[in-house]
Every structure is written in structure tokens, then in C-alpha cells.
Amino acid sequence: MTQSSAAYPSVVPVGVDTARASIARVYDAALNGKDNFEVDREVLAQVRTVAPQVNDLAWANRDFLIRACRFLASQAGIDQYLDLGSGLPTSENTHQVVQRIQPDAKVVYVDNDPMVLAHGRALLGENPRTSIVSGDIFRPHEVLTDRTVRSEIDFDRPLAVFQIGTLHHYLGDDGPAVMQTYIDTLPSGSYLALAHFYDPEEPELSDLARKMEEKFVHSPMGSGRFRTGDEIRAMFGELDMIEPGLVLADDWWPDGPRLAPLSEVRRCIAAGIGRKR
Template sequence: MSDTHSQIEAAAEIRARIDTTTPHSARFWNYFVGGKDNYEVDREIGDQIKEIFPGLVDVALGSRLFLGRAVRHLVREQGIRQFLDIGTGLPTADNTHEVAQREAPDARIVYVDNDPIVLTHAGALLTSSPEGTTAYLDADLYAPETVLEAAAGTLDFSRPIALIILNTLGHVADYGQARDLVRRLTAGLPAGSHLVISDSTATSEGMIAASNAYNASGATPYHVRGVAEIAGFFEGLDLVAPGITRVPSWRPDPDTPADPAAAPVDAYCGVGRKP
């Protein structure tokens, strides 16, 4: 069987796994940040949640902007040239590899996801700068050691790596398990590596109501947590200033001052360095 035929069959198998009748977290998030890779069922629940809690759009957009600022900081200030992005989601603008390789064309990025809808868009993620490398792994957050072993095919584990897990850990229902997964992933990284996390938080009645509505839609549940629980993911790491904070407040761009009238964003983030 030719490689082309095998690829066609693999793509068909992936498409067959996609359920367009139930809302899907990656497509739902894609809709909120203005993407086009979503279906009517995703837009319907998205519009319902906008009515319940319009602030979730700010969470989505704010988290995306935080990603860009964190990656730029790591490249410029910490000299990081390797990124392991778990829970990739659907590509939109300013993905990890695009931000990193604009700053350092030789940057190497490995994306990790096991979702069929994301797999169908993997080609869009694999467009790297000529000097750098961008790879995609069909792998599972629940198998950290397997993820690290596969990532070693692209990344040099003798040099620092930035581990990025954005808006993903809420899918792990048990907090203890979520912390254990993060601990096992960071344990496999060399000293000088960094952990980057952001997640929606149970910091307003509106966010809690939106989370409950989303979870009742039939989509894979997403569990919003308290700020102290977000901080717990960084145990054993040295937090980069300003520490655990709402996503717009993490090293905001000086040329885009915060709107003092804007409502607080119900998402917290942090960046920690492995000593």
C-alpha cells in the first residue's frame, strides 16, 4: 500500500471519529476566538453561554493573548528555544510556533493532542520556519511518560523546555490526578525548564453558571477551579513575577493599557521555572 493511500485512509478514519452532533471543547473555543473551524452545535451552545455569561469570550481572548506574552518572555528573557504544547486545540492566529519562531526562527515546537478534530488540522500546525521544527503528536495527557518519550524525537531534553498547558487541565475531573499529571510531566524536564498554565476559574457566579451550562450540553465536562488550586500546579517551581494572576495582568504589554472599566476576567495563569 502506498504512503499516499495510507494517509488517505488514516484521514478518513479520523473524520469518522468526529461527532458533529455534540458540542466540542476545541470547536467551542475556536468559535469564541473568532475561528471558522466549528459546527452549528458549537455555535448554538456558544451563543447560549454568551447570554448567560458574556465574560467567557474575554476569558478565551485573554488566554490567547497571555500565550503570546508568555512565549515572547520565555524566548527573549529566558533563552528558551523548545516548547511542548499539550492540549493544542484548533489552530487560530498566533499559535505557539508562530510566536516563538518570529522571535527565534530556530525554535522547536511539539504540539500534543489526541482529539480527532484537531488531528484533521494538524497540517496547519506543521508549517514551521525553515530554520526551526514543528511537530505534532497524537498522544494523551493521561500518559505523561509516553508524551515525553515521543517528544524526545524532536526536542533535546538536555536543554530547557517550556511546557505549555492552556485551558486543558479542567478536563481532568479529579484535582489530585490533574496535579499528578503536571508533576510527572515537569519531572521529566531538565532544570531551567518552565511550566506555563492558564485555566478558567470559579471566581464569579457567572463563570460557574457558564461552566454548568456547558457541562450540561453533552460536551466533555470542564471543571473550573479555585485560584489556590491553579497555584498548586506550580508546587516545587519558582514562580516568575507577577506570580499567579488573572490572565490580562500577567506582564501586560505597555502599549495596550488595561481598561479600568473592564470586568475582571475569570481565568488565572502562571509561569514557573524548574530549579
């Protein structure tokens, strides 16, 4: 949801607690955005003490989102998207990428951050094929029964569900069950795109992942789990994984040859896309 900052609400929206860190605002800070506060930047500062390139997590996540959008709109022909945990407006959002390829594509964003909702509604007011609704993405029944979700998304046709950079903020161990509720609702031919903080289970990288997790969880944000490959794969249920499967986010169909090695931080976020038969 990127536009001129003049389109943004001119004051801090009602309900925004500037004394507590927000997941959306921390991501915004990591992407060099302007819609964040000192408490949000403090989260990154804390993690930076063990991982100086912590911002790479957000950039790898964002880069995967853009490539996933292009793939699903152009190769898979998907024209309806449910983007869970949309975050604050930044460059190349889901609706911009997919509607450039499929102008009639519908996108519904779901978030429960007051700042995200206020900015999103301001920017999307003149886009009739894009909506943003308030909802807890970790309560799938709440999302799936939302009136706007049901009116804008046709659950009798294939759609794409995004959980990109979200589930590592769910601290419970029942993430696969949460995702299975979404998956069970999807019609055949639908897709799930997912990116998640990753513990590669290699000595040095695993140590880095655990240090970052410790900082994130005990920061003003209070969340940020680094799960293993098996733990992340379980969230796809029985979906057929699109090649190359669950891999480093940067390794999921990169745009070109890699001329520089990935930072250790970028090797601690994984992503993949699954398809429902």
C-alpha cells in the same frame, strides 16, 4: 497554526463526530474561527445565558499564550516547546511567535482531536522545526514516551511546557499529580506556563464562575471546571513562580496600560509561569 484556509483539509477529517461538541472547536468558535459546527456554538450559547461575554475567556487565554511565548523566547531564551492541547489553527500560534524571535526553536504540539491533527499536519508540513502528534495530554507517560516528542525535544536541556486553557477540562481532583509527572521529567531551567478557569472566591465573581461551570459541564462539551487560586497553584508543584505569580491572565505582564476595565468574565481566568530550579 494559521495560514490560508486553502491549506486546510477540504472535507471533515475521518473520525470527527459532528454531532458532539469538541473542546478545540468550541474554542475556535469563541475566537470567531470557522472550523466549528452548530453543536460547538451551542455550548457557547448555553453559557452565554449566564455570561454574555463568555468569549472573553478564550481571548484572555489566547492573549496570555502570546505574551508567554514572547517572554520565554526573548527573556528566558527557551528554544524548545511542548504545547499540550494545541487546539485548532488560529492567529499567532506558539511556533509563529517563538520562531519569529528564535528561528531555530522547535515546537511539538500534542492533541487528540482528529480535526486538530488533520489541520495541523496540513499546515505544518513545510515547517521542519514544528510537529504535531496525537496524544492524551492528561496521560503524561503517553506523551513523554512518544517517539516524536523524544526525537524533537532534548530533555537534557531546558524547555517550556504549555498547559494553557487545558486543565480546566480535566475533571479529576488529581490534576497536581498529573502535572507533577511532567514537572519531574523537566530538566533544571525549564518552565511551565498554565492558564485555567478561575473561581476568584469573591461573592459576585464566584457566583458567576459557578454558573459558567454548571453550563459548561452540562453542555454538549461536558467539561469546564473553575478552580480556586490554591487549587491552580498546586498544579505548579514546587516550581518557582515568575513574578507576578499566579494572577488574572490579563494581569500577567500586559502589553500596555489598561484603558478599559476587565469584564467580569475576564476576571475568571488565571495564569502564571513557573521555573524549575
